[in-house]
Amino acid sequence: MKYLPIIIILVLILAVVLAVYLGVTYLRNKTREFSQALFGTSDISRAAEQMKQEYSATPKSVSAMTSLLLPKIIMDFPDFQYDEMKERAENILTSFLRAVTERRPSLLQDGSKELRDQLENHIQMLSAQELQEHFHQIRIHRTEISQYKKTEGRCRITFQSALECYHYKTKDGDPSNTVQEGSREYKYQTKYNIDLIYIQDRNLVENETDNAIGLNCPNCGAPISALGAKICDYCGTPVIEINIHAWAFSNIDEVS
Numbered sequence: 001m002k003y004l005p006i007i008i009i010l011v012l013i014l015a016v017v018l019a020v021y022l023g024v025t026y027l028r029n030k031t032r033e034f035s036q037a038l039f040g041t042s043d044i045s046r047a048a049e050q051m052k053q054e055y056s057a058t059p060k061s062v063s064a065m066t067s068l069l070l071p072k073i074i075m076d077f078p079d080f081q082y083d084e085m086k087e088r089a090e091n092i093l094t095s096f097l098r099a100v101t102e103r104r105p106s107l108l109q110d111g112s113k114e115l116r117d118q119l120e121n122h123i124q125m126l127s128a129q130e131l132q133e134h135f136h137q138i139r140i141h142r143t144e145i146s147q148y149k150k151t152e153g154r155c156r157i158t159f160q161s162a163l164e165c166y167h168y169k170t171k172d173g174d175p176s177n178t179v180q181e182g183s184r185e186y187k188y189q190t191k192y193n194i195d196l197i198y199i200q201d202r203n204l205v206e207n208e209t210d211n212a213i214g215l216n217c218p219n220c221g222a223p224i225s226a227l228g229a230k231i232c233d234y235c236g237t238p239v240i241e242i243n244i245h246a247w248a249f250s251n252i253d254e255v256s
Contacts, residue, residue, distance in 0.1 A: 056186040062160045063146035073148055073157060077198070082145075085247065089159040089194045090140050092249050097135040097165070103127075112197070112248040130172040131180065137187075138165040146193065155198035160255065162191045195251040 066082075073080050092110045096119060099107035105120050126133055140163050147158035167190075168182030182188065 052186055056164075056189065058189060059141040059164060060162045060189050060191045062142055062144050062162050062191055064142075064144040065147070066145040069145050069148040069157075073145075076150070076155070085157075085196060086143050086159065089196065089249065090143055090161060093161055093163070093192055093194055093252060094138050094140070096252050097138055099123075100126075100133050101135050103132075110249055112250045114250045115248075115252065118251065126169075127172075132170045132172055134166070134168050134170065134182075136166040138163065157196040157198075159194045159196065160191055161194065162189075164189050191255045193251075193253045193255055194249060195253075197248055197250045 070082055073082075088110060092108070092115075095107055095109040096111075096115075099105055099119055100122060103123050103126075105116060105123065108116060108119055140161050143159055143161040145157060146160035147156070149156045149158075164187045166182075166184060166186075167188035168179045168184055170177050171180055
């Protein structure tokens with residue numbers, strides 16, 4: 001009888017071990033069944049590889065508000081050319097990323113001084129970290145207007161683009177060129193916001209950040225309250241914009 005407590009403890013330990021084993025086996029089988037149903041294979045590592053491949057091939061969804069916001073923009077700016085601005089937004093995004101890859105700010109094809117400063121600061125930050133950032137085989141899947149904001153004296157239209165590329169970072173001076181972040185094997189799916197700012201006089205705001213200069217009526221001196229207005233609300237005098245380029249791209253941000 002003196003061995004009875006020890007036998008009971010051993011039996012309990014054995015029961016616990018058996019329960020754990022059965023639980024692990026059950027979970028493993030269920031995981032394999034789930035993997036088989038979802039990916040057509042019970043090999044977990046192969047299923048994980050397929051998940052990576054599917055993720056790398058699936059474009060991000062964008063906030064598509066064009067159909068709702070474009071009529072409002074056209075009402076405020078009858079001369080606004082959506083197709084042209086959309087194409088410019090895509091071109092400036094790709095040129096921005098190529099400029100980062102080659103560390104050449106001059107590759108940026110368009111944009112305000114603010115955007116060029118953003119690009120130069122990004123390149124300088126990478127240099128300070130002794131990193132080289134790479135964007136290769138850039139492809140834009142879709143671009144839509146996602147936001148339209150008006151405040152006194154300024155107007156902002158935000159385009160959002162779904163983009164894929166090979167994106168990775170390497171260390172400066174590393175002879176093996178080892179990837180520090182990202183992947184050379186899998187495409188990177190992401191999206192970017194590209195901000196377009198309405199500027200009444202580009203020269204006057206060249207050193208300003210995200211500002212626009214208001215106009216006054218040349219006849220009565222009253223302020224022009226509506227952005228893009230062609231006629232004074234007070235006296236009816238036609239108003240001619242004093243700028244050559246009313247729109248400028250001012251900011252590019254990756255969206256998580």
